Every structure is written in C-alpha cells, then in structure tokens.
Amino acid sequence: MKAVRLTEVGKxxxxxxxxxxxxxxxxxxxxxxxxxxxxxxxxxxxxISKASPLPMTLGHEIAGVAEEIGADVKDIAKGARVCVHYMATCGRCAYCRAGHEQFCATGRMIGKQWDGGYAEFARIPARSLFLLPDEIPFVQGAVMMCSSATSLHALRKARLQRGESAAIFGFGGLGFSAVQLAKALGAGDVFAVDINAVKLRLAAGLGAIPIDAGQGDPAEQIREATHGRGADVALELIGKPETMDAAVRCLGRFGRVALVGLSRQSFAVAPYENVINKEAEIIGASDHLASEIPLLLEWARTGKLQIPAAVTRVIELDAEPVNETLDGLENGTNYVRTVIKP
Ligand SMILES: [Zn+2]
Ligand SMILES: [Zn+2]
Known part of the structure; x- marks a missing residue:
C-alpha cells in the first residue's frame, strides 16, 4: 500500500x-x-515535537471503512464507517480508568508514535474507533477527530458557561470548530481573532465577532467590545508568544484561558495586573478524551457543528501535495483544513 511517511526530521x-x-x-x-x-x-x-520511531506514517485525523476485523473485536462489523480517536491506550492504567487516557502510561498517539492515516490502510485498536454516522461525510469525520475534539476539550477545561463570552485566538482548523462549539455550549458573544481577512469573514459567517489582530492589540479590541469587562473564556490555538500574551490579557475577572497551541517559546505574564487581581486562570489543555467524541458526533450529525466542503481542500495521497500543504500551514493559508483522500 502507499503511505506518506516522515523518514527524517527536517526533511x-x-x-x-x-x-x-x-x-x-x-x-x-x-x-x-x-x-x-x-x-x-x-x-x-x-x-519541534518528536514523532518516533522513524520512519513514521503521519496522520492523526482519520475516517474510513472497517476492512478487516480482529478476532476479539465485538462491536465493529466489516464495512462499518468509522472514525479514529487518535490515542492508542491500554484501557487498564489509573489514567485510563479515570477517563484521562491522554496520559495513559503506555499510550501512543496514532500518527506520531503509531503509524497513522497518510496511507491507504491503517491498523487501529478497536477501542480507538467510533462509528461514524451516515450523515457525516468522511472528510468532516476525519477533521473532527483532532481539531473539533481538541477545541471541545479546551472549552470544557476552561469551563465555559452559558451566556459567557469566549475569545478564540486563531481561526484555522481548531478555531473553525471552536466558534461553533462555543455557540453550541450556549456562549454569549464569541470573538474570533485572526489576521487573515478571508478567515475573519468566515468567522463572521458563523456568527462570531471578528477581531483583526492586524488592526491593533486584540486584547484591547475585545476589552472595548465587552464594555471594559474582558472575555470570560479565551482559547489560544496558535502557540505564539504574542497571541498567548494577548489571550491572557483579554480576560476579565474570573476569566479562564486555555492554552492549546503547541510552542516551545515562553511568554511573560504580569502576575498582579493580569492574573492575581482578576483571579484569572491559565489552563493547559492537551488533546481530548474519548468520552467527548460521542457528543461531537451527535452535534455534527444534527448540524450544530459543520465543516462544509467549501472550507476544506482535498488532495491525493502523494508526497508532493502533502509537503506543499505542510509548507502552507507553516506560512499561513486560507484553507481551514486540507484532507488527503487516498
Ligand atoms: Zn492506560
Ligand atoms: Zn491535530
């Protein structure tokens, strides 16, 4: 079978x-x-984040059809439409039993530490599979399994309550879902912060209030738009020091910011002004939980969460288009998500 693989870091x-x-x-x-x-x-x-061992087939957002079923698998039939929770976990350790399987003692991330979906076939533990309802196209099912799931987990970690405002920093794959999920959870005003005019228009189309960070400090703009209160919840989905800084500063009293975007860079926090004085909280949100996926699938099935074909781009399974897409993601792109269709 064909597979597009990382054979050497930096190549x-x-x-x-x-x-x-x-x-x-x-x-x-x-x-x-x-x-x-x-x-x-x-x-x-x-x-910057280490996939191992190499070579590794990347791809942790996977949807497909069950082609062959292991002898002990009970609840998935040949031919079933499935999507993949990207953690391969033991199901027995203390973290798994507590439902925090992203910290499983022997857990491996599919597409990073276990061959993933940039291939014609993928070998997946049955416990990581969910049935994909017929109403959800494969492309949407795949994208949901990382970007939507991680956004939902972050909103839950930040304890978004009905009527609260939410500021979403970064309107890419995660932000596109985060805006809709915040609304589905009953948020009041939802702000979408980006510098890309196309993406800001898309965000406005989903009912978000666009904040163009190219037009001045986004934290100040959010403070103005909330009549000085600041946001109740912020999600940082980019992983840049300046956006992490702005996400902290945009918070109001008792505000919670969930940091999601991966970064090795540090950022400075003014402890009195921005955290202590507001009793604000800075929260880390890593991956998502299997227990969150059924709700996502239900929202996608009923249309509360949409990833329309217009915002996704489909490419073939080959090294060149995949590398070009990765280059584009590195440098900024107008597409919310690119999906490989083998
Ligand atoms: Zn475990
Ligand atoms: Zn991902």
Missing part, C-alpha cells in the same frame, strides 16, 4: 510502498477514506 515526507498492515485480535484494519493534515504534523516534520 520532506516521502511516499513509500509498504505491505498492508497485519492486525492483532483487538485491532481493526481501516481503509482510509480521509486523513486530515494538521498543524501538529508541521511540528513533527520540523522536529
């Missing part, structure tokens, strides 16, 4: 021809129908 991904994976008794062979290309994949290629 373009390469197309390889591999044997079709053999599955274990608790695994399913998934014929990939859609694999989303995520900004995290840029970090794996660059070595």
């Amino acid at each position: 373009p991904l390469r197309l390889e021809n591999l044997p079709t994976p053999r599955i274990g008794p608790e695994e399913v062979l998934v014929r990939v129908q859609a694999a989303g290309i995520c900004h995290s994949d840029v970090l794996y290629r660059a070595g």
